[in-house]
Amino acid sequence: MELPISITTSPKNPYQDSFDPVTRELHYRYFGRDPDHTDNVGLRRLMAEQRPVIYFHAIQKGMYLSIWPAYIVGDDLNALTFRVATDHPAFAHDQWMAQQEGVALAAAGDRELERHYATRTNVTRLHQRLFRNRVLRAYQTRCAFCRLRQEPLLDAAHIVADKDPTGNPAVPNGLSLCKIHHAAFDGMFLGVTPKGVIHVRPDLLHEKDGPMLRHGLQGLHEQPIHRPRRAADHPDPDRLDLRYREFRQAY
Ligand SMILES: [Zn+2]
Known part of the structure; x- marks a missing residue:
């Protein structure tokens, strides 16, 4: 079976994709309504194997921002959506947070270092989110103690x-x-x-x-x-x- 290498959303949101500002994850609609459609099965496989996809985010007609890597980190059968996490600074809802943290660096006039810092903060957060996902899944979403x-x-x-x-x-x-x-x-x-x-x-x-x-x-x-x-x-x-x-x- 060939696995998908990319996912795409459009600015008009035909698949009703949305961002969750709390988890900072993209909710990506299933292809159609059949959870067992090849495309949906493929994305589920990517999630199980923890393999990244390229995420094409449409800015306007014919113009896309390509984001790499993005990971499928959750599957919601009821809502017919996948949850997608990415560390891309242009797409992180907490970008402004990183910018706040980078203010001191900006004051020092070091734009390059500031940019690097913002990206790094997002990468760190992405890794923490992925770590949580993997660990909770391994433990079947239970506390190992109680x-x-x-x-x-x-x-x-x-x-x-x-x-x-x-x-x-x-x-x-x-x-x-x-x-x-x-x-x-x-x-x-x-x-x-x-x-x-x-x-x-x-x-x-x-x-x-x-x-x-x-x-x-x-x-x-x-x-x-x-x-x-x-x-x-x-x-x-x-x-x-x-x-x-x-x-x-x-x-
Ligand atoms: Zn406990």
């Missing part, structure tokens, strides 16, 4: 801090965690052994408080984490070990 399934409440936590913003954030360096467990993991309230067993900071184990502490934190002690189905997506034991040592040193 199995909470509410997507808006889930984050992709880094096991070891991802220092290189342009590096490819890998799923084995991630944990799908709900907001409270993400904060508890980052705050060293909870640790995970290289074998994937949750440990609660000892002083916290003996504290008395309401149900959140009792069930949400203390109850996790010595419980195994919920792992992704695919072995290749499992958290990397070496990275867990590194992080667990940090956790042990924190108390």
Whole structure:
């Protein structure tokens, strides 16, 4: 099967494509209404294989802005749309944010550096979005600690801090965690052994408080984490070990 290499929208929006200002993703309408149409199946394959497409954004008749790379990051059967993420500065809704952050550089009169900085900020954000998508999908959109399934409440936590913003954030360096467990993991309230067993900071184990502490934190002690189905997506034991040592040193 040949996979599509590009997607195209027109300024008249015949496919009713739209931008979501919150997620900063393009909602790209299916071809027709049949989810199993070859074009739609092809785009779904690109999503599964995490391969980029060229995105042609029509500015006016016969004039397109070509954007590379764009990634299909979501598939909404009910709305008959794909979600598409791109880092292209001309198309990022948070471009003005990057410009604000770049004001100091502009004041220094360095336009080139400012432009570079804005692009880099967008690239970093794109990578974070893609990382979240991949990690949540690997964990079947559940918290690895408590199995909470509410997507808006889930984050992709880094096991070891991802220092290189342009590096490819890998799923084995991630944990799908709900907001409270993400904060508890980052705050060293909870640790995970290289074998994937949750440990609660000892002083916290003996504290008395309401149900959140009792069930949400203390109850996790010595419980195994919920792992992704695919072995290749499992958290990397070496990275867990590194992080667990940090956790042990924190108390
Ligand atoms: Zn949780």
